[in-house]
Amino acid sequence: MTERRDFLAGVILGALLGAALGMLFAPRTGNETRAQLRQRSEELRRRAREQAERLRTTADGMTERVRDAADDLLWRARATAGDMMGRARTTAEEMVGRGRSLLEERSERLRRAFESGREAASEIGESSGAGPQPR
Numbered sequence: 001m002t003e004r005r006d007f008l009a010g011v012i013l014g015a016l017l018g019a020a021l022g023m024l025f026a027p028r029t030g031n032e033t034r035a036q037l038r039q040r041s042e043e044l045r046r047r048a049r050e051q052a053e054r055l056r057t058t059a060d061g062m063t064e065r066v067r068d069a070a071d072d073l074l075w076r077a078r079a080t081a082g083d084m085m086g087r088a089r090t091t092a093e094e095m096v097g098r099g100r101s102l103l104e105e106r107s108e109r110l111r112r113a114f115e116s117g118r119e120a121a122s123e124i125g126e127s128s129g130a131g132p133q134p135r
Helices: 002-024 030-127
Strands: none
Touching: none
């Protein structure tokens, strides 16, 4: 029987303690809860706007940096292309000049060989008594 009485005393004591704690930690009234929810939602909305503004500012900065980098790259590419075209033009002009010199040199060598051949033929003809050969 003592066990039953101890059990009943424990249940009563637990119920009283639970009621006391419940009153201490009871949720707020409906008006207070709605006000708190409104306040927290406004805080979250404000933080979301701030974050969106930070992201917008960061994106704008990144866009500007990318645009500057692209402009710089384009300028470098144009400068390099112009430099390469200038080199190619100079090299082509040098090659044409070398070709002309070589052609003039070979033409002169051929002309001299032709003249030498003509003179030799003329000398052979004169020494044989046949006279100059017609051209």
